[in-house]
Amino acid sequence: MRRSGGALALRGGVLALGFGFLYAPIVLLVLYSFNASRLVTVWAGFSTRWYGALARNEGFRAAALTSLEVALMAASLALVLGTFAGFSMARFARFPGRPLFGFALMAPLVVPEVILGLSLLLMFVAGESVIGWPQGRGVMTITIAHATFGACFVSVLVRAQLAGFDRTLEEAALDLGARPWAVLARITLPGISPALVSGWLLAFTLSLDDLVIASFVTGPSATTLPMAVFSSVRLGVSPEVNALATLFLGVVFVLVALAFWLMARADRRRIIS
């Protein structure tokens, strides 16, 4: 294709505008978390006072611990369920109920969160009144809800990676006398490990981020970080929330960059060997 200077400039301009739009609000948010003034819109010099205020905020700290607890458990459950599900969809061409299974795996990715939240809550309430389970709502019910949609995301990643997986490697190992379980553990699982890592991380960050579903399925005993942030944001913009957001963004950026680096390295290695 013809590559003229004009096309190059146009492409650069489009990318600069696009990424400017995507990142400008985030950069401003981070910048203003270091603002000395309580007024978010007036710059009064560099300060870390809001980070100090944040550290002393008991409500946010308790909510952050609840969110971490939920996210760790939900992501791990989602990893197991999602890997099983993705493997089944990729490798078993027919079994009873496969279309329904496929629908149940795909639909939670797009169904509005208010519907997922309300329907799960009604299920938990009905369950408690009919069979006495779950007793009350809180960390466990949020974990179940987050594991459910997390599993759907993991299954998509695992399924996509298995679709591009070279099955002759497995067949070669089987021909050479390896047992099926050894093939699974030493060839298939390492082969899809990028999907497993990114799937777990995705389920983890989605759980940390969820406001709507958690608001529906929680009880008086558990408040997650997004719920605490949301009720504080409804009262107006606050520099403490800016500081919290900056910390959160920092952690996520590092984790995601690490995951991408690992995946890119794995890709390169596969091409070389």
Next chain:
Amino acid sequence: MIGIGRWARLVLIGLPFAWLGLFFLLPLAIIVKISLARSAIGIPPYTPLFFDDGSGLKIQATLANFALLASDDLYLRAYLGALGNAALATALCLAVGYPIAYAIARSPGRWRLLLLFLVMLPFWTSFLIRVYAWLAILKPNGLLNQLLIAAGLIATPLPLLNNVFSVELGLVYSYLPFMILPLYGSLSALDESLLEAAADLGARPFRAFLGVTLPLSLPGIAAGSLIVLIPAIGEFVIPDLLGGADTLMIGKVLWDEFFNNRDWPVASAVAVVLVAALAIPILLAQKFLAPERAA
């Protein structure tokens, strides 16, 4: 897979299937059941669907909640408002996202991964935080108004918040990565020799775009549009934080019915109608988003 026994297969399929049945499909059925109940004072705050008055099991179902949805035009306006706002946001995402996806697909190979990573990164960070970031920018005394006044472009602050503008901005900003990724998928798979052939046959670049690039990127356009449109219709956080009291969207109405009015049966009826309305786009999305198709 060859050699994996029946029991392993049963566990691999059965465990996630049972989980999704219990925590996704069954709850959808329960929402339908409760939309047919009456609101009641007590725990749970609705009447049972089946009850035994001594002479056998009876069913008491009512369509009163659905009649309420049909009679009060608040609900109709909220459904249409959500559909209109989401459809406009989808069109805007497509208009903004297409050039970006195209520019990434035409970038040198070593840049592409980095650019895609930068598109994905906001998606991994908090949705709530990204919507919140716009609050400080759009407020009457916010950063954008201050900038415009300082530049001498306006004398008094513009009403940037709590209107259609701020809701659309929030929707486009939040959902743009979901549009760019499938578009990039289609555009990067495009065989460039087709464009060369079109040029050799005398087609100008724009004609070649209309005749070759655009039709071949239709699967990406369809997938991206559905993946933006469906969740945007039920969106709650954006209309609540950026929309103010005048923005009528069904996700917010459902939230208010449940949390403020505590009317679970009406909230369920709102959800049932929403699911029914979204059924066809969701089934279409399943077709377009199958991973084997993308790979």
